[in-house]
Amino acid sequence: MNVFQPIGHVVFAFLAAVGRLAVFTGLALSHAVRPPFYFRIIGRHMLEIGYFSLPVVGMTAIFAGMVIALQSFTGFARFNAEGAIANVVALSITRELAPVLTGLMVSGRIGAAIAAEIGTMRVTEQVDALTTLSTNPFKYLVAPRLIAGLTMLPILVFVADIIGILGGYIVGVYQLGFNPANYLQNTYDFIETLDVVSGLVKAGVFGFIVTLMGCYHGYYSKGGAQGVGQATTNAVVSASILILLFNYILTGIFFAADV
């Protein structure tokens, strides 16, 4: 019995998938930067990704900020709690929690929807129909979504930063009884531009990952309703894993000097 044959098959299948994704990404990017641009469609996706994700992202951020404040109070109670908690909340929200949680929420909301929509268009030949109508599917379907994801996620994360810090403030001031002015002053003193900027850069990358995974899995889905369901699952799972992976890599790049 040859044990290498199945292993070889798996390796080849994996390499083929990576290659296909690389080609897909290259094509998508090349169409995203060349005219014609479908501004109306880009605008529609921006609204969908940016504006309509605000409630979900806001809820996520406020509870994240609140729980960080509460949790770190139990750890820091013996020290200078007031300053430390404002610091911990501001840093963990802006650097990690706002971008990662926003990315994950948006992958569930938007990545899944993109995969389902493009997947359905694929299996009902609507993607082929675009081609016959002299419209490039990469230009019309993929590029606008990528542009919207790349530009809207940083804005969402900036909002999440503010709401998350507000969550920490609410718990700090109303539950733990800190002085409101001191809490805000501490937050302001501790937070640095790099903290926020690194989070926004991460957000752009995550927005790209979410929309790319949605488009990619939708575009290559096959086999009717079941295939579309599979594509949706794959889009969310792969985007989530890639978000966590790239979060680690980007943190390493931004804060290598601190380590």
Added chain:
Amino acid sequence: MSEPQIKIRMRDVHKRFGAKVVLDGFDLDVRAGESLVVIGGSGVGKSVMLKCILGILSPDSGSITVDGIEVAGAGSTEHEAVNAKIGMLFQGAALFDSMTVVENVAFSVTARHNVGRRAAREIALQKLAMVGLKPDVAERYPSELSGGMKKRAGLARAIAADPEILFFDEPTTGLDPLMGDIINDLIVHCVEETGATALTITHDMHSARKIADRIAMIYNGKIIWIGNVDEIDRAADPYLDQFIHGRTEGPIKMAVRR
């Protein structure tokens, strides 16, 4: 007598998916202005043939020319230029379900002609009227239409940009016989009206006889018979004979899978 002008020429086209050979040395000429119907059983590669011409699939080898322009292995720019001459009615109509019917048809106009939104809409409503769809249907979404109405709307979208070539993929499949016949009549009418070259694929012999000037039969990845529609009953080809009479006994072996 001069040679008829060839609109689409396919020569020695091969296409396989993994181990499955679909087109195997496929040759076909579609003459300018004619209505050619390609018949054959399900899964023999009729749709694959159309998709190779449109560049949705790329053939493994061989040559496909449209108006003398090679499209096999061409880039997306060449395909876009050639596809601008072609209108296609898909088997499931493939209307964009995020747009209303009239927007679907107008999309086809604006994608190809430099016309404004309002003018495109006017043209779209005209084409919808041509296939018998009233303005109130035009404002509906495809999910709100019956199968026959979808086919009509798909037909309107296919002819909207006045293409020189029309492709019909199984235009009557999935419709009741009456609606199927209405669609057949509409196709004949549209082809006459626009003077386009039409390439239809179907397994419906009644539809084929109605639409075709010439009929070709595909089997085992090749065209095994081609001739005028009135020759089909006199043809002595056993494969063709079995197919048009729908017999289970004969040289065609249906691949029964598992």
